[in-house]
Amino acid sequence: MNAPSAPTFSTPPSTIVVDHPMIQHKLTLMRRTRTPANEFRLLLREISMMMAYEVTRDMPMEMIEIETPLTTMQAPVVAGKKLCLVSVLRAGGGILEGMLEILPAARVGHVGLYRDPVSLAAVEYYLKLPRDISERTAIVLDPMLATGNSAAAAVAEVKAAGCQSIKFVSLISAPEGLATFHEAHPDVPVFTAAIDSHLNDHGYIVPGIGDAGDRIFGTK
Numbered sequence: 001m002n003a004p005s006a007p008t009f010s011t012p013p014s015t016i017v018v019d020h021p022m023i024q025h026k027l028t029l030m031r032r033t034r035t036p037a038n039e040f041r042l043l044l045r046e047i048s049m050m051m052a053y054e055v056t057r058d059m060p061m062e063m064i065e066i067e068t069p070l071t072t073m074q075a076p077v078v079a080g081k082k083l084c085l086v087s088v089l090r091a092g093g094g095i096l097e098g099m100l101e102i103l104p105a106a107r108v109g110h111v112g113l114y115r116d117p118v119s120l121a122a123v124e125y126y127l128k129l130p131r132d133i134s135e136r137t138a139i140v141l142d143p144m145l146a147t148g149n150s151a152a153a154a155v156a157e158v159k160a161a162g163c164q165s166i167k168f169v170s171l172i173s174a175p176e177g178l179a180t181f182h183e184a185h186p187d188v189p190v191f192t193a194a195i196d197s198h199l200n201d202h203g204y205i206v207p208g209i210g211d212a213g214d215r216i217f218g219t220k
């Protein structure tokens with residue numbers, strides 16, 4: 001008898017799909033064309049708060065002694081490297097808001113990138129990162145990972161600043177973009193709420209959400 005064939009996984013090993021029911025429900029509401037900008041922003045903020053839990057799940061802990069009203073005890077607190085959230089302008093700002101609710105002490109950096117509409121290459125127009133980013137874990141934020149060019153360029157800037165501990169958070173990713181990103185940065189895990197079907201001829205994620213920046217800021 002033939003040995004049972006090994007299961008095939010379409011999700012690359014360093015991609016973590018955050019499939020919590022509340023995230024998936026809210027993402028469905030975001031995808032709808034009829035969802036207006038104010039609801040879209042609120043949903044993105046709520047999803048980002050939940051993704052903040054997932055992306056920080058492996059933070060190292062240490063025990064400290066504290067006093068409760070009744071006794072002293074050993075209690076856990078977060079230890080280790082501090083965080084830097086890096087927002088990819090413009091649309092990363094939508095995730096940043098929710099992440100800062102959960103991680104208020106994090107430092108914040110910005111990378112300004114736009115996609116050239118013809119070549120789909122990422123073009124940089126702004127960069128401001130905290131000076132001590134090399135001593136921090138960076139969480140790079142952009143709701144859309146389409147061709148992966150913007151994500152790869154943003155992470156390259158964070159690495160160039162000396163940071164060696166990096167994670168990437170997106171809302172929706174395309175399989176093509178994940179492959180490109182993981183090839184460029186095999187050491188950087190991607191946390192995403194969905195891996196969609198494919199990119200269309202204009203580099204948009206299908207079924208996707210449309211243009212995230214335009215939907216967050218109501219610019220179309």
Ligand SMILES: O=P(O)(O)OC[C@H]1O[C@H](OP(=O)(O)OP(=O)(O)O)[C@H](O)[C@@H]1O
Nearest residue numbers: 089090091114115146147148149150213
């Ligand atoms: O994976 P890619 O093919 O690079 O596409 C993804 C990028 O496209 C969008 O930004 P856009 O360039 O539209 O800029 P915006 O956020 O200012 O709208 C999105 O927010 C990502 O940054």
Ligand SMILES: O=c1cc[nH]c(=O)[nH]1
Nearest residue numbers: 146204205210211212
């Ligand atoms: O589907 C896509 C692709 C790139 N940028 C977006 O905002 N949406």
Ligand SMILES: [Mg+2]
Nearest residue numbers: 211212213214
């Ligand atoms: Mg955009």
